[in-house]
Amino acid sequence: MRPAPVPDLPDIGRRENLRDRIREALRAAIISGRLEPGVVYSAPALGAQLGVSPTPVREAMLDLVKAGLVVTHANKGFRITEMSEEDLDDLAAVRLLIEPPTVRNVVPVIPKEDLPELRTLAQAIVHAVECGDLVGYIEADHVFHLTLLGYSGNRFLMDVVSDLRSRTRLLGLTPLLESGRLGRSAAEHHELLDLVEARDPAGTELLMHRHIGHVRGLWAGGAGDTP
Template identity: 65%
Template sequence: METAPIAGLQPLNKRERLREMVADALRAAVISGEMKPGAVYSAPTLGTMFGISATPVREAMLDLVREGMVEALPNKGYRVRVVPDEELDEVTHVRLLLEPPTIRDVVPVIPRADFPRLRELAQAIVDAVNAEDLVAYINADRVFHLALLAYAGNSQLSTIVSELRSRTRLLGLTPLLESGRLEESAVEHHRLLDLIEAGDAAGAQALMERHIGHVRGKWARGT
């Protein structure tokens, strides 16, 4: 049975990098829970939502299959993988080992001239919440955090964290959005930048630890 349209999957500009754009949008939809765990989606139906053919959707879905986010079902489509709580706990643990210490270390190396751009990235997260667009929220959140980690100059770290974020599931985002509480988490990105601008490395690390902790708390369960 086909599922209902997914909020945030909008028609795309066909002249742009379709496969990458589709893959990014689908990842965000899976992580946010817009694409339901266990549900089956067909490439033609998703292509219609995007306003494109099914071919780039199938290509993007193959990326998600390799990443373990969905499972290919012959002649049916793609099923969103259900991630056990134990795996989510392990992913969160590894992120806590990697991201907060890295944020602490990059505080003194981020140039003052870069903060206007970082503020724009943080505001994009807030804007996505105000627009009630969870797919845009997940994408904006990913771009912001990877931009901060990039100052560490370690491409392997950025790749690992990006993959870990893709394996996360934030099924509680919808009730948080509906209750208005997701905006609090969105604004938290500006508070993180406040600490970084002030040179408070320890404070930035602590905030990042709380931020990731939300993944297995209110973001995951909507509580």
């Protein structure tokens, strides 16, 4: 259990759904490794970085406790939970069972008129990489994939995938950003939409399988491209 200085986090500002915004910013920071596993962070320190008071930070952190991403430490703050290599393998394996075949199935039902909006979502991922915004990258990536899977109309599947994605740790994002490989990975989202636009379910499924392999094999610090 290691105390540590809080990394730079984006100023959240004053918004109507402040607790939700804080929760998602903290979730993205945990997933990307900006908030380190095993480290205890205090609500006042996090609030100072986010530009808000400690109270909504505590409330947001309690939501993340329920999600299993952090645990509370009385009078100290919140410790980011650690995940083993086996945990990450298991998460990736379940995602591979669900996401590629689901994307294959939704390709024929995605309306052509929805493609420009999906392109905008994909470009937001690329833009975040170009700006070096890892937290923004995680948020944009989450929105894109959940929007795509949403065409399945299966809310239970959406809940499961959202939870799996939230628990995955992408601890290799910073070196990938510095090497330029994250930018190439971000561009895969446009490649995925090219296949959707071409109405190629099989190709879309294969690309999604490879994409999830990157999450486990590269971004999470593994040795290969697939679990």
